[in-house]
Amino acid sequence: MASIIRLTGFLLLLGLPLSVAGASADSPYLAELVRHAAAAGLAERREWQTLLHYRSTPDGASVTSDADDPRFFLAPNGKTNPSAELAATLAAFFSADPVGGDPQPAQCAFIARYHWLETELAFDHRRLPPQPCARFQHWSHELDAVAATLVFASAYLNNPASLFGHTLLRLDRRGQTEATRLLAYTINYAADATHSHVLMYAIDGVTGGFTGQFAIQPYYQLVQTYSDLESRDLWEYQLNLNPRQLQRLLEHVWELRGIQFDYYFFRENCAWQLLTLLEAAEPTLHLSDEFLLWTLPADTIRRLSRQPGLVETATARPARTTRINRRYAALTNTERRLARRLPNDPAVATEPEFRRLAPARQALLLDLALDERQRQNAHKATASVEPPPDELVYELLTTRHRLPVAAAFVALEPYATRPDAGHASRRLGVSLGQRDGTGFVALTARASYHDLLEPDAGYTSDAQIELLSLALRHYPNQGGLQLDRLTLLDITSLPPLNTLAPRSAWQIHAGWAPYPKPVCLTCTAFNLSGGLGLAAETGWPWRTVWFGWPGLEFDYGSIFTGDYRAGLGVTVGALLQPAASWKIMAGATWLDYRMGETGTALRTVVQQNLALDRNLALRMEWRSLEGTPEFEMGLHVYF
Template identity: 45%
Template sequence: MLSFASAFFFGLKPIKLYFFGRRSPLLQSVTTFLLFFLLLICARPAFAGDAQDYLQELIEASRQNELSQQRYWHLLLHYRPALLGGVVSEADPAGFFLAPDGKTNPQAELEATLAAFFSEELVATSKQPAQCAFIARYHWLKTELGIDPTRLPEQQCGRFDAWYAALNPQSMTLIFPSAYMNNPSSMFGHTLLRIDQKDQTEQTEILDYTVNYAANVTTDNGVLFAVLGITGGFKGNFSTIPYYLQVRKYSDMENRDIWEYRLNLTEEQIRRMLMHAWELGNTAFTYYFFKQNCSYQLLPLLEVADPDLHLTDSFWFWTIPADTVRLIASVPGLVGEITYRPARGTQIRQKRDHLSSEERRLLTEIDRNTSAAIESEPFNTLPIDRQAFLLDIAYDYTRYQTAKEETGPEAIKKKQRLLLARRSGLRVQSPAVRFEPTTVPPEQGHETARVGLGLGWREGEPFEEIAIRPAYQDLLDDETGYTPGAQIELMNARLRHYNHQDKTVLHSLSFANIISLFPLDPLFKKPSWKVSVGLETLTGSPCRNCRYFALNAGTGSALEAHLLRRELIYFFIEVDGNYGGFFDPNYRAGIGGTIGVLADLASRWKAHLFATYLSYPLGDRSHDLKMSLQQRVTLQKDLALRVELNRRQEFDRRDFLNEALVTVHFYF
């Protein structure tokens, strides 16, 4: 309803004012201004009252339609079922919720959001009007409630429009950098989303932006980093980062191959996803290495793009990046083209595979003494194109060496100048090399969780065994889709029932058992290493079937051979510590080593032979010797048969304890 002043202003004819008998333009202008000012003062309560009435209409409509209970609203607010009923949001409350109890009350948050849409007050961490700070909420509620723009005007969101225009999205690509063993948060791989701009080519797509979720790390201490990451001591944030920086980090610095999965999303789905990504700049999430990690937090973005996707429902206890890739790839029609981007180290190795033995020797010499090698007779007698190829590989290797630094050491910079100067004089192109994946895409590998059912025999006594391993891979598992020579086992539990004793015992519980075998290489010099922590069982005297806490770590080396198909021969020098009540005095600590060989006997058949000797001069003085032959045959992708023959000598016993075990493994 218009106020009296507005009716006067809009409905009556202008009053003619005269000054000394004549119409005064000055007085007429002043009068018009005063009338307009009076209109603003008097009309404001009427307009405010209309806004309040319309807000109540919208709230009532949202209640009738139960919008706060709809899946899409829960997706936008990241609500999950709470343990004691109701829901709770995984997002941190600061800057993301407009209602005081919005983290647990979807209806209150919806009503507070609607109220905020009528205001130009700057809200949230990004300090924007609510319509712009929470633009995905606004557009969804506008559609669901049929908001009248004449009663609730749509505000201009210049910051969002500029951001979206800069992204210029045409499609989205899921990015999977493979596992990186030297970082606990990346041991299982990583995922992020690339925003593919319009009119980009294969050569320029590296300039695209990415949507990435990562922990905000607050410590450089490795042990504290692991503890805080596991227990939720870090906050995680979303960010948009140029793809070339991600490639530099993962491919060049960490030497991780990258798989790219083009997603078949419509233009509207992409816009919904990016509007929600914009909103997520207002909040943070508690980061857990094994659950709410980089891969988990990307799934709600995909669900916002397409609410028919139910991705997060599959991950209740842990989230492994390869499992999220496998799930996304399994959705009919969601994934289009799959592209392999080799790491810089992979490119160098595959180029080196095209060298003769003499050329490989020369490459090593160029690395050791560049100036002498490129002036030597063996190098200069090579065909020009082969010289160019060697120089290109050598230069690539210097870039690999300096990838973690803005500028490398002076010695490497000098080497680069020598290589470039010599290469510039050879006006030929190097032979083209087609890079082949070192393994198949991760979604084609076996599932990461495993359960085993086994029958065994120990010193004349039969037993049954059930083994449960939530994650991830051991040295004997099929490496298809996984990093070769890498073992990461978490919470691997083995229960046994001994028939003669009619007794069920926990044979072992491995909290973590990690091994990285890196073959010796003239160019890529990395040590092999291992670490394990868990509960183990003493199988003989002085305490049969007694459990103790064990911590082991070692470093060593590995050698790759091809006598049959592929073999890894390795050794470790180890330190080992045990704690248990039956030790005298309660512990023992010592040093020893392991030597072993992993052999691919056939495409589905693999064997592992190893021996470990440990001597404990501290605490309960003793020694252990263990020898084992294990074989695995893959029956199907997620089904394998394993046979083990073990011999163990403990606590200076002269006789060996012998054991045989046959296990069927199911991966899920």
């Protein structure tokens, strides 16, 4: 009873009775609705909590909303007070004043709230007349959605916000086919980084300096960006949502248009927000609760796949570059010579060497040339200027049309396999080893994500992204735990050289690394290094990626003369894969320090990783750290 009195008093503070746009609010009926809502505990119900994006504060004493836009709330303290927000929402339903991110009457601006409260409180439409909400009806009709598909775009190493992939929702239209799904609309959550300085980009992303918003965009536009421009393979997961859940999802997305959230790279990002959307559509789902510190798109895909009955099918959409590389790899040496010339010279198709090919092989080369030509044109286009019509594309299309046969079959499998098929991104490990004859026990932990030695299943092959990786060691004669290494960020990309669409290999590392000295076996220093070069692939006796690059290195620590050293270096190595679950890597780095403490240094390493199960692996490493030998063997567990 006390809560009912408090809510009624709150309504009086709102200035009831209300008179808006010539229509008087039914104050007694409003007070009655508030009393019924309080008696039923609607403000504490999960349906209300998910629609307002409430979640418990760290101490569990109260709640706060993830939404950071005051236009999303109708009560002054609505961000932290579900009861006050519910009472203010009921009051606003009697008004025609525009509210929300896309201003309109409250019944339409917050239509999911309205329909849920209408069901729970059985509104008397004579005393609370419903608004027509024609704009929502038109929007919903245009979408014509009958199903939803979660789309995962694989990691994109050239953009910090997409290092771990990206997720979005596609709204599948009535009567949609394989040929027309590009015309569907999507729900995409992204950060607005247009006003961020390049030097502040990472800091803003980590600290919530960006704002994020939901946007409705045609699927073909996002495919052009992610698949064609950024060469990211896509995986499409059809969700099993019933009509009621899908309608509630659409109504809630309508409420969120124009509403701003603080965007964080590692937690409140695209993957997190899509989980909260699905929770609003079906409040019995508890998908986001387990992501307390960071939310990686691949981890959310694995979480959705574990939810019984939620994911139906998974379909791959290989990137244009994937299609080019797969077709090019299937060609003979003669065909490759023709393929390199054909995109820029359609007359190659009239040469005797081309004509001698079987028609299906000719069709394969023409399809490859068209993909390569369109890839080049996509990179020439800008947001404001479309490239002029490409006459070479027209000639290639004409030649292909005159060849009425299917191209020779090539399996166009994405390089980034299903994310839910891979190991979990977090890792713990324990190992034993020796450094310069002294034994140690090591404990390791990694926040995320994947390294070159781990199986490729579920991840982009020949790529490494490690974030916050820690190694502590215990040497019996020294006591306690000693820091061996702390990696803040380590990214390595080894795309094998392709003469048709070449890409560089590169590496960057930032963190503390071991620099043992004769008088200091456990010394560490901060290291910042990077390099740019090439990688090449061979297939005998096993698949092997050879790599090498020149680079720069900067080390900072009290163990160096003047506390630092900096110089040039050269790295070479090979990554071998005898089996899908077994990888071996050997490498060497020669360094010539010209600033600070001068001199030369050589580091060598041989590592192997054997996956015993999806989330269990045996790791062995041998290193020579500037003359100090080291061996280590242990187990890694992923979770």
